[in-house]
Amino acid sequence: MNKNIAHVWTPASLGGGGYITGLIQHPAISGIVYARCDVAGVFRSSDGGETWETLNGGLTKAYHHQVQSFAISPHHPEVLFRCSGEVRSRKFYGSVHKSADGGHSWREVCTGMGFYGNGPTRMYGEVIAADPHHPDIIAAGGYTGGFWISRDEGETWRRTGLPEERFGCVAFHPSVPGVLYAGTISDDDLNMDYVEVGEGGVLGLLQDQPRGRSGKLYVSSDLGESWELLQEGASFAELSFDSLDDQHLLAATIWGGIRSSTDGGRTWASTEEGLLPGRQRYGTVVQDCHHTERWYTAPDLRPHMKECPPIPLYVSCDGGGHWQLLHPHSDEDLSGFPAYMDHFSGGSRAAATGWAISKIIVDRFSKDRLYLCNWYGVAISEDGGKSWRANHFRGLETTCMEAVIADTVQPGKFCVTMADHPPKITEDGGQTFRNLPGLDGYSGSTAAVMSGTDSKHYLYGLVRHGRTACIARSRDGGDSAAAVLSLGPGLFVQALREDRGNPGTFYAYVDGEMAAGAGIYRSRDGGESWEQTSFRPPSHLATLPHQKKWIEAELLSVVVYQVKNACGANQLLDTDYNQAGHLMLGEWTEGIWRSEDSGDTWQSIGTGLPFQYSSPSSVLNAVAFSPTHAGTLYAGFISEGLWRSGDNGQSWSKLFPAGEGERFNVSALAVGKGNSGKDLLILACEPMVRTGTEARVVCSRDGGLSWEEWENLSLGAPRWKGIAVDCAGGQVLAVSCGNGAFRISAVTDRDKQQQG
Structure with missing residues (x-):
């Protein structure tokens, strides 16, 4: 395979991120700070925490x-x-x-x-x-x-x-x-x-x-x-040493509070006076190197905990003997914190800032300069913790991106959905982004579609606390939005598509319990009202996906005990480029179905595809119609790669990879019109323990006859989740779970010739 080093990934302005769980400072250079993350690796700031790079x-x-x-x-x-x-x-x-x-x-x-x-x-x-x-x-x-x-x-x-x-x-x-x-x-x-x-x-x-x-x-x-x-x-989470007394230690103990030892750790006494009453989880305690009598700590508060200060940062001025709340923070004490945090905390940004504080450090070079990190990012204080700024967590502000789509009309325009955030729109190929409006109580987005005839018309799926969801619609370019279809507990908007031959007709793939309403929905009035189509999977399927818990919690999730809508997001439903009313959907382990009448009737077309025939990891993750050849369909599998049908799904053959026994996860699939009259295909593979695969991105400009590999070693091992191609603008935007968004320009033959 050709290795194409000419195509180099450039970070988009959506960085990686997740729960920022630790901070350390360079011992000799004041502005360099490092942060660690539960899903995105290690970050560095060279400007004292203002901006970050992976x-x-x-x-x-x-x-x-x-x-x-x-x-x-x-x-x-x-x-x-x-x-x-x-x-x-x-x-x-x-x-x-x-x-x-x-x-x-x-x-x-x-x-x-x-x-x-x-x-x-x-x-x-x-x-x-x-x-x-x-x-x-x-x-x-x-x-x-x-x-x-x-x-x-x-x-x-x-x-x-x-x-x-x-x-x-x-x-x-x-x-x-x-x-x-x-x-x-x-x-x-x-x-x-x-x-x-x-x-x-x-x-x-x-x-x-x-x-x-x-x-x-x-x-x-x-x-x-x-x-x-x-x-x-007690469970010991962190030890801190007194610079004035080598036998004096403080310890943050999980559910055991802050404890003090004056004999090198042989005996310990509780130092809870002034801290929150009851059992609290503590993970950090630190001495101020400029004011050695001061020590800082913070309990790990979560949203369900009531009657707690918004930012539970405590200070002791007697070596940990007594504590007091450092400051009664309000939103006026904060600057540069993203607006999306309001949706997590009932409108209080200060309350969100205080959630899940994992680490406090004191800048060794700058008096009264503190850093804290938590669920959202890293915040900085210049006045000993009384006020905080975040610079919008630039570079580590996002978490698990799940899907990306390209506008079919406007070059350079993409929409990204992600856990814990409403959708984001870019109109310059990923250099800048803006939010589509979230709705109160909804914390994340799962799928989106942009109208092919109205640039201000968006439909997108949102997820609410308590695991309910809705389809939201904006008709004014993102100035406002409203829910147009509310879904019950456990249901998610898996994918959204517009009928390419019949603009204004939209389809939604809803996963979850079949008895609760999972299935394919249709709107004939631009998303205003919805009805469930006649699609019914085989009777033994109680959920979509059939093996939902195993697939989402074990195969694809970034953490085994947290089920997210992270498999096949926005990729298991597509509409035909050439014929109105023709659509296709895939189920992860059971098959593919096609409708030629806008969802009124369905035909199974998955015979011959590798549904778990070689291993449990052989799971369907993407389906797509060819934009250039009527009757050509694509199906992308975890482990088993990309398959193609040239006869509307009556028969299938493997397209990539060609090597015997070679595995490739089609975690993300983009299909576009190449300049040679053949399909442009881009596949992204996320690394998985179960399949023994590494992160890769491959491209074919001739419908799969030949392939080139795009280098991404400098990115590490990104968990690719979505990829979209804007053929008119010659741009690709790829998104990952935790590792950020990346872009590449000049992907078509014409663009390459112009570059040459």
Whole structure:
């Protein structure tokens, strides 16, 4: 296959992002700050947190972006480490990567530990640490696999004698050489996070197993050669050391509050006076290096928690003995926070800013400058925490993008949908974006369609808290919107399409329980009113998709216990370019159907396609009509690649990849009109543990006769979810789950000739 290095991905202005779970600052350069993320890898800011760029070059597996911990060498600041991993089918995967160039490129140095980058301990302390006294010593504790030491700056690793427990924090003593601490997290404290978890309890939900009924704190005085158990009971999430007294430590303990030790960690006392009453989950505590009497902490508040301050940031001015709320924040104390945060918090941006605070750090170079990170991004304070600004989390503001479509009329115009955000529109090929309006109570978007005859007409699916959904419509270019079809619990708008031969007629693919209303809906009046069509899948299908829980929670989701509408988003429904009323839909494991009368009757056309015949992972993920050849259809599969029919689905043959046994996930499919009269095909493959695949994007300009591969190694291993081609403008926009949006120009033969 041709490797086309002429086509280089450029980041669109929608960056990656997710839950920002940790922060570290460069030890010598004031403006450089690093952030870790549960789904998007590592970010760097070179301007003190104002803007961010991703640092994932050289990564090859999806879980390499799911970072549980990271560290920077205080001796060689260009050297960084990251710990990443996930669980699938109760098996944990994990890697330690090292960078020798400030994070621009990474290489794997250890696979002995499993990590849970998007798991229940992601928001706690660092489990990898560099020794401040010995440049060659690095220590790390896994979620699984025990505790490991490197004595050659991370090149080789050896397991120590500590048992295989769930490590929550690892720290070298900053002023006592040779002393190393390791804290663990108990099964019981994880159980406190989940009220209703169903069969198997919390560990079954997390695909975990018992690792200890109590948390523990260990210490080694010989850099990991031998260990002593100091404490048993509380789960230790972070340790902080007093710069004035080397025997004084504070600890953030999960559900156990903030605790203080004056004898190097052998005994501990609770320091709860002034903090929120009741059991709260704490994951961070830090000393102010400029005002050494000050310490900061924040409980990990969530939306359901009532009677709590909007931003629960607490300060102690006596070494952690007594605490008080730092400031009674209101929206007036905030600037540069995105408007979409209002939809999560009943209109209070301050309340959203205080959700799920995972880390607080004090700028070592600038007095009264603080950083905090949480569910949304990184915020900065210049006045000791009284006011905060976010610069709209530029570069890490988005999370899991799920779909992208190109406007059929206006070059450079695309619409992107994503979890936790309303749709976003770009009219300049991805250089800038604006929001379509969300609706109160709805937090994310799943599918969208732009009218082919009215540039101001949009229909899109929204998801509400409590897992209900609706179709929203805007007729004024996005100035306002209203719900036109409200759906019951558990239903999602999987895809939306306009009848290409009959403008104003729209179709919606709704997934979920069949008995609750899942199926294909139709509107003949521009989306104003909707009716369910006659499509009925085989009687043994109780849900769409048939294996919904397995596909969304195990095969494709970025976290096993969080089911999202992340499979086939906006790709399993299409309408014919050549004939009005002709449409096609696919079901993940059971087949493809075609209608020639706007959905009144349906015919099965999936015979011969690889529905799970080789493995459970062979799942349909995209269908499309050819824009240039009547009767030509495409079907894209996870694992089994792209298939084509030239006779309206009566027979099928595999188009890509051609190699025997070669696997390719058609996670995203774009079909357009090439300049040679043949179809332009672009396929994006997301990396998956189950299929053993890596991230790839391939393109054919001649209907599949020949293929070229577009380089994306510098992007790491993006979880591609959607790709769209604007043939008139010669542009491609691709979106990923957590890793951002990327664009490429000049994709057609004519554009290449003009470039030459």
